[in-house]
Amino acid sequence: MKNLKVKITGVGKQNYLISIDEKPVQLKKNSFGSYEHDAQTEKDSVNIKIKTVHEMNSKYWFLTNIFFFIISIFGIFDYRFPKRCLSNSFETNVKLANEQSEINISLLPSQLGRPCAEVKSECEVQEVKNACEQDLVALKRMKTLRITKGILWIALIIAGIVLAFTTNII
């Protein structure tokens, strides 16, 4: 049985989904603010995947977002999603030579077209993917949502004007 200690720094407020050998893992936060996980395997190599998840990739993205829009009083008390919808995707294969191995992955700030992580390890590391890309699906959905919100705002203004005239407020 081989042991791999995975240490991830720079997670910040991003929502990362981390999986080792296709199995999602829950990382523990240590006293220095970085995340750790001890993976055990019989294999000679371990596959590590790290990717960001966007709220817009939900199954019911439209319904939930419209619901949030309405309860936040037409978006006044809602928070804004980042406009660029950047998605970090990192995948690496680590060859385990010793019984005890360690890998340090530092996640970098999202910048389009740049690598999203840096790896430090004594083991042989083969990077499969390391990029910061635009999530086109999320971007398209956000555009749809923005148009819908605009239509709802116009409808609200029209309804307000009609109501004001019919009830003789003005």
Add this chain to the structure above:
Amino acid sequence: MEQKRIANMQLNHLGIILSNLSFVGLILIISTIFFYLFYGLLVLIMILPVLFTLGAVLFANPDYFGWLSGDSAILTFMNNFTSALPVIAITTIVTSVLSLLCLCFFKGHKSWWRIVLCSIIIVLALLVAFGVIGV
């Protein structure tokens, strides 16, 4: 797993909206209390001329009646003070300051201007509701 994580994110999103709303609710409550206190002060100032009149009657000093004449300083002061503008100004300033104080809790959400704006709107609505400003 991804959908579970997204569901968690959506729950956080809902939490942020609710916390924003509750902060505005808090501002509304505090501004209502302040408004009542301020209104109490106004009432007290309005009672003062009555006390002066009582003084005039009790001490039989005609000078006291001067306070109640049409162009007296106290009446002018009182009329100005009871008009809506100072109430609007002070209540708005107080609620805006309260909103700014609330910013400490909103660092991550960056919606401070919405809170300030909404507080001002709420206070104005409150003033309309109390009949201070006529529409």
